[in-house]
Amino acid sequence: MAERLIEFKPEIEDLARLEGELEAFGEEAGFEAKLIWQLNLILEELLTNTLSYGCVKSSDCWIKVALRQEGGILTIILTDNAVAFNPAVSGKADITAGLEDRKIGGLGIHIVTSFVDELAYKRIGDVNHLTLIKKI
Secondary structure, eight states, rough: OEEEEEOOOOOOOGGGGHHHHHHHHHEEEOOOHHHHHHHHHHHHHHHIIIIIIIIITEEEEEEEEEEEETTTEEEEEEEEEESOOOOTEEEEETTTSSSGOOOOSHHHHHHHHOSSEEEEEEETTTTTEEEEEEEO
């Protein structure tokens, strides 16, 4: 079993640590490079959105990422005190429309959901809890 907790401040510069943290976790868990790349893409997308849109109204915003690999299951739990946002019910991106006809937004969530097997969201008090499950 491999576990790691990564904590962030609401600063885009803190995301620079993400790749190194994920690489170390992936090596400890024995992940292939492709899986580490997917995890980096997923978390970078979610955390960038949280920092760009969710933390803009608060100077004391925080984000935590818990990674746990046990057996063939990888669990990622993101918690933050940002503005409530449920990516599980956000608008779906129309990936069949031509570029000129596509609405802005939603493509990142599409990428995230295409790389995970389960996505669940709940808001408890002032805290967002997003759980991602990936079978590996």
